[in-house]
Structures are given as C-alpha cells and as structure tokens.
Amino acid sequence: MPHESRIPLSRLDPNAPLVLDTRALSRQPGSSREQTLNVPAPENFGVEMVGVPEGAELELDLRFESVLEGVLVTGTAWVPLEGECARCLDPIASTFEADFQELFVYPDTRSGGNADDDELRLEDDLIDLEPVLRDAVLLALPLSPLCRDDCPGLCSECGVRLADAGPDHHHDAADPRWAALQGITDLRERKQEG
Structure with missing residues (x-):
C-alpha cells in the first residue's frame, strides 16, 4: 500500500x-x-x-x-x-x-x-x-509584430511588397459578375470597326 x-x-x-x-x-x-x-x-x-x-x-x-x-x-x-x-x-x-x-x-x-x-x-x-x-x-510580445508601424504589407493581387511597388501600383480587376457583359462590349467594338 x-x-x-x-x-x-x-x-x-x-x-x-x-x-x-x-x-x-x-x-x-x-x-x-x-x-x-x-x-x-x-x-x-x-x-x-x-x-x-x-x-x-x-x-x-x-x-x-x-x-x-x-x-x-x-x-x-x-x-x-x-x-x-x-x-x-x-x-x-x-x-x-x-x-x-x-x-x-x-x-x-x-x-x-x-x-x-x-x-x-x-x-x-x-x-x-x-x-x-x-x-x-x-x-x-506582440502577436502581430511589424517591421515598422506604417508597414503597408503585401499586394492582395500579386503579392509584391507595397513599400517597394510605389503609389501607382494597382490591378484592373474586373468583377466576375460582369465578365459575361465584357464579351458584349468587345462584340460592339468589332462591329463599329468593321
């Protein structure tokens, strides 16, 4: 025992x-x-x-x-x-x-x-x-440490560092809901040209 x-x-x-x-x-x-x-x-x-x-x-x-x-x-x-x-x-x-x-x-x-x-x-x-x-x-310790307080992060589209990309960095992203209409405008432009 x-x-x-x-x-x-x-x-x-x-x-x-x-x-x-x-x-x-x-x-x-x-x-x-x-x-x-x-x-x-x-x-x-x-x-x-x-x-x-x-x-x-x-x-x-x-x-x-x-x-x-x-x-x-x-x-x-x-x-x-x-x-x-x-x-x-x-x-x-x-x-x-x-x-x-x-x-x-x-x-x-x-x-x-x-x-x-x-x-x-x-x-x-x-x-x-x-x-x-x-x-x-x-x-x-910070749970989300930053390299500097105003760090802009990464571009959500291409992943480039926004601090290196410059202020003119952007992407022309079409809303997928309007993608079907893109074909109509392309067709109209071809008719006007031809």
Whole structure:
C-alpha cells in the first residue's frame, strides 16, 4: 500500500542556467543583493511570428530581497528577438526589454506549507527563474509584430511588397459578375470597326 505522505522528487538542477542559488542572501527580512547575469535562452521562447532564438544571450539585472514569506525577485531582462513582419513577411530583428517581479516562498513557512499550486517555492535555497522570465517575455510580445508601424504589407493581387511597388501600383480587376457583359462590349467594338 503506498505511503500517503511522500514528498515528490521534483528537485531543481543547480547547473541549469536559470536556476539561481539564494544562499548568499540571509533569511533576515530586509537583506538584499543584486546580480547581473548573461544566460542562454531556453528553447521555445516565443510566439508564432516572433521569439528569442534558442541559445541566444539573455541579459538579466536582478535584485533579490529577503522578506518574511520568502525571496522577492525583481528584474529586467533584455532579450534578442527574431521573427517576421505580420504584414510584409520581412525578417525582424530587435532587442526587447521585459520587467518582472515574483515572490518565491520558503517551504517551511506557514505560507509555503499551504502555498497554492501557482505559487513558486524555493527548493533547497534554489529558485527557477525560467517560468517567471517566460511569462514576462511571452505575455509582452506582440502577436502581430511589424517591421515598422506604417508597414503597408503585401499586394492582395500579386503579392509584391507595397513599400517597394510605389503609389501607382494597382490591378484592373474586373468583377466576375460582369465578365459575361465584357464579351458584349468587345462584340460592339468589332462591329463599329468593321
């Protein structure tokens, strides 16, 4: 019969780039430290049309503060973005800045023992910053990125970039409902000529 009080073995990998050690920060509320990190981007770090290339360097400015319930992490991430314009499909490359703040609760406090599933906990004084960073960046990314605000997009008839085509680009498209009448006007013109 299984034992009901078993603790799940979900341990964090201390060698993972976004798993950070908080032992240097005392548990005394009010103590703090700052840290700047350059870490590689995890995989699948983006939305459909724009994202951070896997392994690209992320720059993080972090502040760790010890509070009564746990460790409050406040930070700013600068991430390189690559993707394509939603209107003209040209490649886009830029840098994006995302701010975040998250409380990691101590497992041995009353709050940590009764923490909700969505609350993040410290495990052996380690925190996993990846879910926090992923939420901060992905929720702020545009779903329809543009190469520039006034991008005219592509021509719906021929697919040429309207920015390159010029203002005189147009197509004489006949309404298919009038196509049968086109033959009548051609017949009249031939009668007048002959």
